[in-house]
Amino acid sequence: xxxxxxxxxxxxxxxxxxxxxxxxxxxxxxNSLVGDAKVYIKxxxxxxxxxxxxxxxxxxxxxxxxxxxxxxxxxxxxGNHAQAVAxxxxxxxxxxxxxxxxxxxxxxxxxxxxxxxxxxxxxxDPSDREKLADDLVxxxxxxxxxxxxxxxxxxxxxxxxxxxxxxxxxxDLLFVPVGGGGLLSGSSIASKGLCPDIKVIAVEPKNADDAxxxxxxxxxxPSVNPNTIADGLRTSLGKNTFKVILExxxxxxxxxxxxxxxxxxxxxxxxxxxxxxxxxVSLAGLLYNEEISSWTKxxxxxxxxxxxxxxxxxxFKLLRKKLPKN
Amino acid sequence: xxxxxxxxxxxxxxxxxxxxxxxxxxxxxxNSLVGDAKVYIKxxxxxxxxxxxxxxxxxxxxxxxxxxxxxxxxxxxxGNHAQAVAxxxxxxxxxxxxxxxxxxxxxxxxxxxxxxxxxxxxxxDPSDREKLADDLVxxxxxxxxxxxxxxxxxxxxxxxxxxxxxxxxxxDLLFVPVGGGGLLSGSSIASKGLCPDIKVIAVEPKNADDAxxxxxxxxxxPSVNPNTIADGLRTSLGKNTFKVILExxxxxxxxxxxxxxxxxxxxxxxxxxxxxxxxxVSLAGLLYNEEISSWTKxxxxxxxxxxxxxxxxxxFKLLRKKLPKN
Numbered sequence: 119x120x121x122x123x124x125x126x127x128x129x130x131x132x133x134x135x136x137x138x139x140x141x142x143x144x145x146x147x148x149n150s151l152v153g154d155a156k157v158y159i160k161x162x163x164x165x166x167x168x169x170x171x172x173x174x175x176x177x178x179x180x181x182x183x184x185x186x187x188x189x190x191x192x193x194x195x196x197g198n199h200a201q202a203v204a205x206x207x208x209x210x211x212x213x214x215x216x217x218x219x220x221x222x223x224x225x226x227x228x229x230x231x232x233x234x235x236x237x238x239x240x241x242x243d244p245s246d247r248e249k250l251a252d253d254l255v256x257x258x259x260x261x262x263x264x265x266x267x268x269x270x271x272x273x274x275x276x277x278x279x280x281x282x283x284x285x286x287x288x289x290d291l292l293f294v295p296v297g298g299g300g301l302l303s304g305s306s307i308a309s310k311g312l313c314p315d316i317k318v319i320a321v322e323p324k325n326a327d328d329a330x331x332x333x334x335x336x337x338x339x340p341s342v343n344p345n346t347i348a349d350g351l352r353t354s355l356g357k358n359t360f361k362v363i364l365e366x367x368x369x370x371x372x373x374x375x376x377x378x379x380x381x382x383x384x385x386x387x388x389x390x391x392x393x394x395x396x397x398x399v400s401l402a403g404l405l406y407n408e409e410i411s412s413w414t415k416x417x418x419x420x421x422x423x424x425x426x427x428x429x430x431x432x433x434f435k436l437l438r439k440k441l442p443k444n
Numbered sequence: 445x446x447x448x449x450x451x452x453x454x455x456x457x458x459x460x461x462x463x464x465x466x467x468x469x470x471x472x473x474x475n476s477l478v479g480d481a482k483v484y485i486k487x488x489x490x491x492x493x494x495x496x497x498x499x500x501x502x503x504x505x506x507x508x509x510x511x512x513x514x515x516x517x518x519x520x521x522x523g524n525h526a527q528a529v530a531x532x533x534x535x536x537x538x539x540x541x542x543x544x545x546x547x548x549x550x551x552x553x554x555x556x557x558x559x560x561x562x563x564x565x566x567x568x569d570p571s572d573r574e575k576l577a578d579d580l581v582x583x584x585x586x587x588x589x590x591x592x593x594x595x596x597x598x599x600x601x602x603x604x605x606x607x608x609x610x611x612x613x614x615x616d617l618l619f620v621p622v623g624g625g626g627l628l629s630g631s632s633i634a635s636k637g638l639c640p641d642i643k644v645i646a647v648e649p650k651n652a653d654d655a656x657x658x659x660x661x662x663x664x665x666p667s668v669n670p671n672t673i674a675d676g677l678r679t680s681l682g683k684n685t686f687k688v689i690l691e692x693x694x695x696x697x698x699x700x701x702x703x704x705x706x707x708x709x710x711x712x713x714x715x716x717x718x719x720x721x722x723x724x725v726s727l728a729g730l731l732y733n734e735e736i737s738s739w740t741k742x743x744x745x746x747x748x749x750x751x752x753x754x755x756x757x758x759x760f761k762l763l764r765k766k767l768p769k770n
Contacts, residue, residue: 141467143490163716164469324770345768375767383760390489390718390752426716433759434709441701442671444650 123311125273126280129177133277136176136209140164140278142285145389152404153415158289159401160282163393163426167233169350170278170301170424171202171265177274178263179206187212192260194240194247196222197350198425199265200230208234215260217247225429266300267356276304282420283312290417291410293400295424296320296329296370297351299359305422306366317368319410321403323348324372329355333363333370347375350396350424371409373402381405385423394428449637451599452606455503459603462502462535466490466604468611471715478730479741484615485727486608489719489752493559495676496604496627496750497528497591503600504589505532513538518586520566520573522548523676524751525591526556534560541586543573551755592626593682602630608746609638616743617736619726621750622646622655622696623677625685631748632692643694645736647729649674650698655681659689659696673701676722676750697735699728707731711749720754 143159162170179191190213193203200216207214214235218227219242231237238254240247255262266272278301283289292309296302306318322329326344338360344352355363373381378395381402385393400421404414469485488496505517516539519529526542533540540561544553545568557563564580566573581588592598604627609615618635622628632644648655652670664686670678681689699707704721707728711719726747730740 146492161716166472168716325768347763347767374770376764376770379760379763379767382763383756386718386760387756390487390494392712392716392718430709430713434705434712437673437705437708438702441673441705442651444700444702 122273123307126276126308126311129273130277130280132180133173133177133274136206137173137277138165139281142282143389143391147388148384152419153411155414155417155419157404157419157421158282158286159389160278160420160422161391162278163391163397163423165425167198167201167205168425168427169198169202170275170422171198172206173277174266174271174274174300174304175199175202175206175263176209177277178268178270179203179210179212181270182212182261186261189259189261190214191263192217192251192254193263193265194251195265196226198427200226200235201233203263204230204233204235215254217251217254219247223429225431264356265353266298267358269358272300272304272359272362273307274304275301276306276308278422279305279420280308280312282422283309286420288313288418289316289420291413292316292318292420292422293404294318294320294422295348295351295396295399296322297396298353299329299355299363301422301424302367303359303362307362309420310366317413318366319403320363320367320370321399321407322370322372323351323378323399324374326352327372329363330370330372332360333367336364346378348378348396348399350394351399369410371403371407373399373406377402377406391423392426392428393423394425397423397425400424448599449633452602452634452637455599456603456606458506459499459503459600462532463499463603464491465607468608469715469717473714474710478745479737481740481743481745483730483745483747484608484612485715486604486746486748487717488604489717489723489749491751493524493527493531494751494753495524495528496601496748497524498532499603500592500597500600500626500630501525501528501532501589502535503603504594504596505529505536505538507596508538508587512587515585515587516540517589518543518577518580519589519591520577521591522552524753526552526561527559529589530556530559530561541580543577543580545573549755551757590682591679592624593684595684598626598630598685598688599633600630601627602632602634604748605631605746606634606638608748609635612746614639614744615642615746617739618642618644618746618748619730620644620646620748621674621677621722621725622648623722624679625655625681625689627748627750628693629685629688633688635746636692643739644692645729646689646693646696647725647733648696648698649677649704649725650700652678653698655689656696656698658686659693662690674704674722674725676720677725695736697729697733699725699732703728703732717749718752718754719749720751723749723751726750
């Protein structure tokens with residue numbers, strides 16, 4: 119894996135050309151809550167398309183051959199990966215097709231199409247959209263951009279941690295949400311490469327704890343009926359990301375649904391940051407998991423917010439109803 | 445007024461010691477919505493206590509004599525100024541007393557008391573709290589820190605514009621919300637001093653248009669029964685801020701309640717920023733007021749977000765009700 123880290127400078131140079139350098143935020147209140155620690159929040163909610171996913175998609179698309187670029191790419195996703203592939207493709211002049219389930223929210227279909235992708239509607243079962251995507255790969259020669267289990271995707275994702283450490287210097291601990299493991303595997307390669315002594319702590323919803331169980335049993339379990347508000351973390355680990363995680367991650371901890379919302383509320387109310395539930399899971403682990411409290415006191419800690427895409431239409435509808443007349 | 449600008453470097457040096465240097469955010473989508481302009485958003489929602497008010501309070505408290513500091517300060521406010529004075533006082537080791545109406549939300553009383561102020565409860569009429577504060581000034585020798593109509597307060601507030609222009613360079617236009625006129629008068633002195641050709645545009649809710657009418661009639665009208673969601677902008681201009689505004693501001697425009705919420709929604713959904721209604725008024729002016737659209741095309745534009753303090757307890761209560769069980 120040392121070899122993989124050696125590619126990082128090059129990966130980062132590539133990703134930087136398209137992605138935002140996202141701000142790092144701090145909070146005195148947060149520092150004091152964590153026992154006089156110094157906490158650096160990497161805000162991928164400010165990334166293009168609203169999540170870290172743009173980094174991986176942009177890196178992967180840049181690594182395609184000219185012939186692959188000419189034929190176009192395909193992805194299946196109803197979430198942040200869809201928008202990321204759509205915008206990365208458009209910004210590189212590549213055609214993109216996104217397979218979305220029939221029941222995906224209209225607002226997500228529109229956002230993805232707005233970024234320039236062609237939307238193809240599949241059945242609602244995850245296997246339906248995978249099959250439809252595979253068929254289109256066969257038929258049209260598109261390249262499939264997997265949401266996490268693809269080296270160029272997860273190395274690209276890890277530039278979030280790379281950029282954070284470049285800016286704030288050596289860290290003692292890094293908290294990263296884990297779903298499919300793309301952000302986690304990339305970030306652990308980057309951060310262990312830059313800070314050999316860092317401890318990487320993955321945080322997962324207790325209600326979707328397949329990565330937690332897989333990690334400690336050293337056996338890849340799929341995610342079965344995950345029931346969590348953190349919609350971006352319901353997916354299973356990939357074979358490749360799992361390999362990296364076993365080698366590079368120090369600990370996986372879990373958080374409850376209430377703790378996820380408490381962390382979200384801290385971000386919104388105290389730090390004025392709109393963070394989606396999946397994005398708040400890493401902070402929930404830092405604030406509420408007692409197992410790691412002996413590590414955090416006085417430490418220099420990175421926390422990655424993975425994204426900020428949450429449907430606020432209900433909230434604003436209610437607000438509009440209460441408006442005074444002009 | 446030129447003389448006043450000459451003090452700015454010193455004011456900024458003083459404010460910088462206690463206040464956050466707040467980030468400047470940009471959005472490709474926003475730039476394209478405003479006719480290929482370059483828009484720089486100054487995020488005072490990230491200021492300490494969640495609004496620009498900390499700048500003014502901190503500057504004013506620093507300018508007190510040792511004797512005044514020893515006796516303590518008093519302010520009457522149920523909003524952002526209360527928290528700002530409380531924290532500024534605490535951070536300088538000065539006692540603070542905040543007069544709040546009985547019906548102020550419990551959450552605001554707690555926040556202010558958390559920052560170290562003593563809370564004194566008055567009747568609900570604005571005149572009640574002013575009278576109680578005056579009585580305490582007489583009785584205890586406190587110094588009153590006015591929320592806007594005090595030179596050190598409004599010069600401190602204007603460091604938001606000063607810092608923005610120091611970071612991004614010359615601007616063609618600056619959009620600032622107007623309520624009592626503290627942020628507006630300070631920002632117009634600072635920005636005209638740094639950019640002689642800048643046009644300063646104040647934005648006010650149509651439902652609280654006392655500044656608009658005062659400005660064009662050149663006669664100070666009080667704010668009577670303002671009925672706007674922008675709770676920070678319901679107040680009347682001060683005598684001193686009005687004088688500066690008449691001299692330095694180029695235009696005052698108004699926006700509807702719906703436009704304020706539309707601008708808020710843009711910040712929350714597209715830029716992932718929690719902005720309070722008063723804070724979104726400046727963007728509403730830029731996006732929706734047609735009078736100024738001939739000025740904005742291709743221009744370099746600053747927009748000040750005044751704050752991000754909005755009660756989200758209902759939103760999170762609803763979210764918690766819908767959580768899956770652990």
